[in-house]
Amino acid sequence: MKDWIQISNRLEELLSENVEMALATVVHVEGSAYRRPGARMLVTGDGNWWGAISGGCLEGDMLKKAQMAIMTQKIKLVTYDTREDDPFQLGVGLGCQGLIDIVINPIRSHLEAFSKALKQAISSHEPGILLSEWDENQLDQYSFSYVRNSELSSIDADKQAVLENKMALYQLREGKSQLWEYVPPMPRIWIFGHQFDALALIQQLNLLAWEIHWVGNVPKMNVIGKKLVHQVYDWESEWEILAEDCLVMMTHDFDRDAFLMKRLMSYVKVAYWGILGPQKRMDKLENQLKKEGFDISSVRAFLSNPVGLDIGAEGPEEIAISILAEIIAQKNNRNGQALKYRKLPIHVV
Structure with a gap:
């Protein structure tokens, strides 16, 4: 694109x-x-x-x-x-x-x-x-x-x-x-979270000219990052999320993730939904939401958690590459394996 x-x-x-x-x-x-x-x-x-x-x-x-x-x-x-x-x-x-x-x-x-x-x-x-x-x-x-x-x-x-x-x-x-x-549709992604690792992902996405929507505490968002995104939103803003959009939650805040899950559960048909953090944290989040009357079992089967491909990523920049690689692979219906193991021609879906 x-x-x-x-x-x-x-x-x-x-x-x-x-x-x-x-x-x-x-x-x-x-x-x-x-x-x-x-x-x-x-x-x-x-x-x-x-x-x-x-x-x-x-x-x-x-x-x-x-x-x-x-x-x-x-x-x-x-x-x-x-x-x-x-x-x-x-x-x-x-x-x-x-x-x-x-x-x-x-x-x-x-x-x-x-x-x-x-x-x-x-x-x-x-x-x-x-x-x-x-x-x-x-x-x-x-x-x-x-x-x-x-x-x-x-x-x-x-x-x-x-x-x-x-x-x-x-x-x-x-x-x-x-x-x-x-x-393809104009690639759009929603990044939830204003911590420093969100900036690394925004910078990688900007290289691909994706349309980036950034949600978080706007006054705390990095100034450079704000210039690279299509639009910024506060946590309580209204979001118009489309079926082909990608979502990445990287808030580093358990209560904030619970809040987001409640709002985003209706968007299970998005192209990609990744959540930062280990599976144990996700288990805890699912149990917490169940106590509040929200069943996310059907949504969880679709989620990418932990987020990203297994490339041994360390630090915000490598993790951003891992996340972006998984998004591209999922959007293109690929498994992210090394090309030397692929049996079909590279450009065949």
Whole structure:
């Protein structure tokens, strides 16, 4: 999501300044590649660029090709075939072995349409599909559109696969090329607690451009942390928590956790709910709430407690990485194991 946000913000800024530029988009991949369909690189005529289409091996050559497209104002379809083990191809040794198709588009009207569709996509709080469509024989006929999941009146098998597998799909239909991209909801997280370890988690999340909501004693919140979050709330504030949101309770206060559990029990269907502290503390919390007439047994089965992946984390920064890694793994339906033990391709859900 950070790549999408970075490209969107920069594209909007450059369009307002009438800067000449081109957008390179990976539309099709066969075999191994560092980036998948939908990866983008925004290039300006003076050689600045944002985003990436590979792990660094193609960007230099793509920069030159994009600048040429800007000069000619012609859309270009470029294919890199790295399946042969040729260390001299493109002048560098390539780490991946695959075929990669990339469209370079310098047409302002197309970039304006893409900017509009992309802004709709990243501001949505539900999943959707971004559709790019073009005729390879008439590349000037290029269109973009975005549809939220709830707005799809009919879903064919291919679109269903895009949504369920959270992927991008390239195909030819009726003489036109199409790229359907799954766009996840804007990642949102609620952090409950204003102690110093909350700041470490906020800083990690900010690197990913997540929308962060911070709940606690506002006067005691770190000043730097306040600048990095979307909004701050006091304990008694009203919270609008959505089904795709993530919750992390790190209050270091037993009574405060009991208070939060009572308020948050209706949100069991959130994407992730983690609570800092050992299981014995959670047992005590569950017994305390049961005495007060609150049964959290159904909620507890969903909770991540102790919070985070087992990586031997010590200190606020490592614990923050552990928590964030578990959140990403759960949102992507992964188990957090080492990739060397994975039997399926890395990008297959």
